[in-house]
Amino acid sequence: MNRRHKALVLAAVLCCAALPALAGGLLGFEAPGSQRSLAAVLYFRYQDSPWLGQELRQLEVSHTQSLERALVEALLAGPAPGRDSYRPLFPADTQVINVLAEGARLYVTFSARLLDPLPGEGSGPQALEEARLRRRLAMAALANTLTETGEYTSVQVLVLDQPQASGSMRLSQRYFLEDSDSLPDPQKRDEDSILTPGRAAGYILGLWQKQEWGRFTRLLAASPEDSEALNRAISPQQMPLITLQDISPGSLGFEGRSAIVLLKASLQGGDGQVRQVEDFPLRMLRQDQDWLLSLPSLHRLLGEEGP
Numbered sequence: 001m002n003r004r005h006k007a008l009v010l011a012a013v014l015c016c017a018a019l020p021a022l023a024g025g026l027l028g029f030e031a032p033g034s035q036r037s038l039a040a041v042l043y044f045r046y047q048d049s050p051w052l053g054q055e056l057r058q059l060e061v062s063h064t065q066s067l068e069r070a071l072v073e074a075l076l077a078g079p080a081p082g083r084d085s086y087r088p089l090f091p092a093d094t095q096v097i098n099v100l101a102e103g104a105r106l107y108v109t110f111s112a113r114l115l116d117p118l119p120g121e122g123s124g125p126q127a128l129e130e131a132r133l134r135r136r137l138a139m140a141a142l143a144n145t146l147t148e149t150g151e152y153t154s155v156q157v158l159v160l161d162q163p164q165a166s167g168s169m170r171l172s173q174r175y176f177l178e179d180s181d182s183l184p185d186p187q188k189r190d191e192d193s194i195l196t197p198g199r200a201a202g203y204i205l206g207l208w209q210k211q212e213w214g215r216f217t218r219l220l221a222a223s224p225e226d227s228e229a230l231n232r233a234i235s236p237q238q239m240p241l242i243t244l245q246d247i248s249p250g251s252l253g254f255e256g257r258s259a260i261v262l263l264k265a266s267l268q269g270g271d272g273q274v275r276q277v278e279d280f281p282l283r284m285l286r287q288d289q290d291w292l293l294s295l296p297s298l299h300r301l302l303g304e305e306g307p
Helices: 003-027 067-077 125-146 197-209 213-217 224-231 295-301
Strands: 035-046 052-062 096-102 105-110 154-159 241-247 258-268 274-287 290-294
Touching: 035 067, 035 125, 052 067, 052 125, 067 096, 067 125, 105 125, 125 154, 197 213, 197 241, 197 258, 197 274, 197 290, 274 295, 290 295
Parallel strands: 105 154
Antiparallel strands: 035 052, 096 105, 241 258, 258 274, 274 290
């Protein structure tokens, strides 16, 4: 066998060896047991507010699992450990049975556990409103999470073994604690439920207004360049009474880690004197995925000299 013939044979062998790998790449083949690590945005309830906060998380998705199913399972599992500002929205032991796509709509089938009460739900008008809010936020969290990529526009929720007169698997209005078996439209993205810097500021200042000092102080922060402000403690006894009047939605800083919201409020000191605040530029900081009130900005609002 001459040298040229040997070279041709070697080339043929190499081509044959490469064909399976090439075909696998073209066909989207993934080795059994392989996983993909994908960045995803999940939505959970922010504190006890009517808003949904965003949690950026790396999901490990099995080669046998769709991203959409992995997203739903992550929602059911709840916020990541350490996300103290976020609350789960689905009853324990709720399972996702199936997630199927049909055009731009996703069909998500849950176990009947979805209909169970959440911990802490009681009776009475206020408890009923809170329970309805939780359910509305749960469906908004599901729709917002699954439409985040822009690939899907709506989510039809189905429930296995749902006890209702119509016999349909579609989620009925009874899930929202309404006395009706009517079937709502598929869930669409709810932008109005998403936490903004202004809404976060309103929630934090609302804790001040209600004088819930422990929760209020946990939502204060300083940027690294203002770290010395953390040593300047806020004394609840010296805090004026605040009456909130208006808070703007807020504008993000260029880097996305801070925002400015405009505050309109009145501050009443211990001597009874009232100071009106108009369009005060209150700074919010995004730290560890939470919107927090800037402590130096709070000092300036109180009329103290900020750093």
